[in-house]
Amino acid sequence: MVTWCITSCPSYVRRMEYLYQAIALRGRYRRRKHAWQPHLDAARSFILSVAERCVSRGRVVVLGSGLLLDVPIERLAEQFKEVVLVDIVHLPEIRRRVRAYPNVRLLQHDVTGVAKPLYENVRRGIHALPEVNAVIPEAGGDTGLVVSLNLISQLAAIPSYYVSKKMPNVSQDELDAWCNRIRAAHLDALAALSCDICVIADYAYVWKDPGGTVVEQGSTVGDLALPEAGVKWEWHIAPFGEEPGGHAKTLSVAAWHWPAS
Template identity: 45%
Template sequence: MIHRQFSILLMLHEFLTSLTTPCPTHLRALGYLYEAIALRGRYRRNRAAWQPHLDNSRRFVLAAAERCSDKGNIVILGSGLLLDVPLAELSALFREVVLMDVICLPEVRRQIRKYDNVHFVEHDATNIAERLYWNGQERISELPEPAPDTSVIDQNSGLVVSLNILSQLWVVPRAYAANHLRALTEDQVEEWCGRLVASHYDYLRSLPCDVCLVADHEFVKRDQAGQVISRDSTVYGLELPKPDDSWIWNIGPIGKDSRFMSKELIVGAWYFQGRNEVRRL
């Protein structure tokens, strides 16, 4: 009975969040708001298992921020729920902290308001969301090519951080394309997803400022005995240099998403100084 009441309250909370979160029509229709709320719920269910990954992400970002010589502006691409963002420390280190993502839930906005030098900018890192939405509405079986908007990054930015989004850039667009652009083949959609990932990485490497990249790049599924039953790239085989740091994210402990298997993500972290010159932390 108590569990049922809790489930009802949780559903009501999610419904209210959906109603009170500012969100453009195309982002809501694509499913970005739903995914943000679902991520919050998944974190709450797996808090203990996720914490080491979140701590490692925060630690690496903070180390990158401290090493960066230009303490003017820092941009976080993929600010999400701020679970992996050392916001207080970054606010103290930089003149301005710019958080960017497609969705900003109300509780995140409340956290941001605590800092005078932190603000949020709604931003689609792939720059395909609105075009994809309208193609679906107008039944145009065409996949928009990624074209990152370079104007959103201030020329005075000292550090740009891509935070745990590289492997997620294709998730919502792929689902929408599969449901609304059905004339396309699976291979066409999969190749396009790979281009979304590659475009973001190429964009990061083209920036004149320092860049910090934290991203999972491989998943591993294990059975109840701990034996590997499958593994594959989460970034469509994108070739990445050797990471400065690496760890395992226990994203799906056995008994949570599945009774029969667990899911791990292999996460890498990189620091790139200026244009394509790698500096090891």
């Protein structure tokens, strides 16, 4: 409750529940940190391996910096002249933490470009999905590396939920197609950059019952076609006993390095 009250963010971020979900993620991590640690270590290690191969060490931009759980902030601050941490909301403890690094700054930004227009459409009674406008901030000039961090599967999650609640006229097929455009636009925006690109993303999920039998599985990125990845691992995001019915959820994660062009 305290975090909800003291976090500085735009009204649409609060009312669309981006802030709520950031606080909820913090709670899930505190309960599941042991199960999450291998995934977090793998993500940090991959980011650093890409950083070491970067041609330019001017600026690194991390998209989806979140709670900094999977961001090797100390090492990045040493390796680059500037570190820009981008997310739609930054909790107070994150703002406090980055003060220790003079060359690290936070940027509040929606990389999909749809959140605020969607909120405004609903507020004005316009029941239409906004155009996707994926923008990668701070990616020009001296930027040597852009990291998309466990973000792709989450890009459309809150907008989709908001549409489901507020726009009953939008069909499921129309909503699914819009969500696919959001994810594809992010990849296209990354591919258009000339600097090194690091992408880490979950792409599939599996639910198992307490006996270990698979009861559900599927894609976490809709119909998005991801390139083959040389580095993959599993993220035990909900270990047995954490979810109703005792089920467990595991995500398949992949990582890519696209060298500077």
